[in-house]
Amino acid sequence: MRLVLLGAPGSGKGTQAARLKTALGVPHISTGDMLRAAVAAGTAMGLKAKAVMDAGQLVSDDILLGMLEDRLAQDDARAGFILDGYPRNLAQADALDQLLAKIGQPLDAVIKLEVPNEAIIGRCEIRFKAEGRADDNPDTVRKRLAIYAEQTAPVADFYARRGKLQVVDGVGELDQITIRIRQALQNEAAAAG
Numbered sequence: 001m002r003l004v005l006l007g008a009p010g011s012g013k014g015t016q017a018a019r020l021k022t023a024l025g026v027p028h029i030s031t032g033d034m035l036r037a038a039v040a041a042g043t044a045m046g047l048k049a050k051a052v053m054d055a056g057q058l059v060s061d062d063i064l065l066g067m068l069e070d071r072l073a074q075d076d077a078r079a080g081f082i083l084d085g086y087p088r089n090l091a092q093a094d095a096l097d098q099l100l101a102k103i104g105q106p107l108d109a110v111i112k113l114e115v116p117n118e119a120i121i122g123r124c125e126i127r128f129k130a131e132g133r134a135d136d137n138p139d140t141v142r143k144r145l146a147i148y149a150e151q152t153a154p155v156a157d158f159y160a161r162r163g164k165l166q167v168v169d170g171v172g173e174l175d176q177i178t179i180r181i182r183q184a185l186q187n188e189a190a191a192a193g
């Protein structure tokens with residue numbers, strides 16, 4: 001299974017990917033987690049990314065593509081993957097298409113988690129208080145939501161035009177949302193024959 005999870009920051013992509021990876025038997029590849037690991041390791045790239053992430057902006061497409069290419073080349077990704085946080089703009093969507101064509105691993109499904117902005121701001125505020133992630137600060141979350149609307153929302157249209165997009169309600173109990181996603185994947189598989 002090669003799956004992309006789309007959705008606004010804080011829509012629960014990472015939360016759901018962590019639950020789905022065992023059931024689907026594929027790794028959860030989160031570009032946000034990879035960037036945070038680079039920040040924690042203090043690499044040159046991590047230091048550069050930190051300021052951009054803390055400000056709620058998107059890290060450069062070149063850095064992300066290189067990182068993703070290396071990750072997809074690892075053995076465990078041969079069985080497939082759940083991609084969380086990538087693509088975040090149309091240039092990344094094009095780059096992903098080309099990369100997957102090059103390695104002969106086209107996407108099976110794209111799921112978008114839909115959550116109203118007010119709920120997202122509330123979730124991130126809870127995490128900000130619990131974990132102190134700078135980009136969960138309410139003002140920064142609003143900035144991230146604006147960037148999402150401007151740059152990432154068109155990515156959903158990009159996949160919808162190809163008949164690949166399934167939209168799932170991301171509000172409710174975690175178990176319920178996981179069930180909705182798995183149902184959407186079954187629908188996609190049935191439609192693909």
Ligand code: B4P
Nearest residue numbers: 009010011012013014015031032053057058059085123127
């Ligand atoms: P990400 O790590 O992708 O951060 P996110 O969007 O906040 O995570 P997600 O949607 O997975 O939400 P989560 O499950 O954690 O990106 C961080 C930054 O990295 C970006 O701003 C950018 O700077 C950079 N970056 C990453 N990828 C990039 C790319 N491709 N290009 C450029 N830059 C990139 O859930 C959020 C919270 O909600 C959690 O606390 C969770 O417990 C809670 N929650 C989840 N589901 C819930 C539910 N159903 N009900 C209530 N709470 C829920």
